[in-house]
Amino acid sequence: xxxxxxxxxxxxxxxxxxxxxxxxxxxxxxxxxxxxxxxxxxxxxxxxxxxxxxxxxxxxxxxxxxxxxxxxxxxxxxxxxxxxxxxxxxxxxxxxxxxxxxxxxxx
Amino acid sequence: xxxxxxxxxxxxxxxxxxxxxxxxxxxxxxxxxxxxxxxxxxxxxxxxxxxxxxxxxxxxxxxxxxxxxxxxxxxxxxxxxxxxxxxxxxxxxxxxxxxxxxxxxxxxxxxxxxxxxxxxx
Numbered sequence: 357x358x359x360x361x362x363x364x365x366x367x368x369x370x371x372x373x374x375x376x377x378x379x380x381x382x383x384x385x386x387x388x389x390x391x392x393x394x395x396x397x398x399x400x401x402x403x404x405x406x407x408x409x410x411x412x413x414x415x416x417x418x419x420x421x422x423x424x425x426x427x428x429x430x431x432x433x434x435x436x437x438x439x440x441x442x443x444x445x446x447x448x449x450x451x452x453x454x455x456x457x458x459x460x461x462x463x
Numbered sequence: 464x465x466x467x468x469x470x471x472x473x474x475x476x477x478x479x480x481x482x483x484x485x486x487x488x489x490x491x492x493x494x495x496x497x498x499x500x501x502x503x504x505x506x507x508x509x510x511x512x513x514x515x516x517x518x519x520x521x522x523x524x525x526x527x528x529x530x531x532x533x534x535x536x537x538x539x540x541x542x543x544x545x546x547x548x549x550x551x552x553x554x555x556x557x558x559x560x561x562x563x564x565x566x567x568x569x570x571x572x573x574x575x576x577x578x579x580x581x582x583x584x
Binding site: 386390397398403404409443449450451452454455456 | 558569572574
């Protein structure tokens with residue numbers, strides 16, 4: 357199945373960025389979010405819709421509402437400029453799909 | 464230090480095969496699944512398949528069925544991705560990524576640095 361993200365989001369420093377991910381199966385399956393900076397491997401920033409791994413700043417959060425999940429970055433900083441990908445799986449958590457990615461630009 | 468270290472860049476001609484390695488250190492390879500993800504230049508992430516590192520069981524996305532093999536060598540804590548019948552469309556950075564189900568986190572919590580595979584005549 358597919359996960360749909362907006363191609364780009366732009367915000368000024370200090371503002372709040374919201375990146376959405378839409379999928380028909382999302383009410384039943386968890387979503388994971390990754391941050392990828394140029395030339396680097398992706399980093400897991402949100403797991404199981406809303407949980408933050410250790411070391412990820414509290415200003416990065418996740419929420420869910422039906423078929424749409426949202427990654428929110430509060431008080432955006434220049435270092436947050438990156439591509440963000442949502443990811444989900446089938447019910448067995450062995451087959452995975454990524455959203456197309458959203459480029460976050462800090463103006 | 465917990466990490467995944469991948470083999471270096473490869474160049475292949477169309478029709479050839481490539482085998483990329485991913486060596487796990489700082490943890491036991493067989494305690495976690497291994498996934499392979501690729502990314503063409505300027506494009507998004509594409510999940511290719513999954514390896515149960517304990518049993519050797521695999522699952523591949525339909526796009527790569529018949530052309531990909533994922534294996535592991537437990538004695539060296541190394542996972543492998545082999546892709547055959549390469550075309551220019553396979554030019555991409557290939558990542559190994561540890562499945563984190565065993566930690567309760569889920570998703571992919573540890574990634575290799577990536578291996579660039581270039582397919583060109």
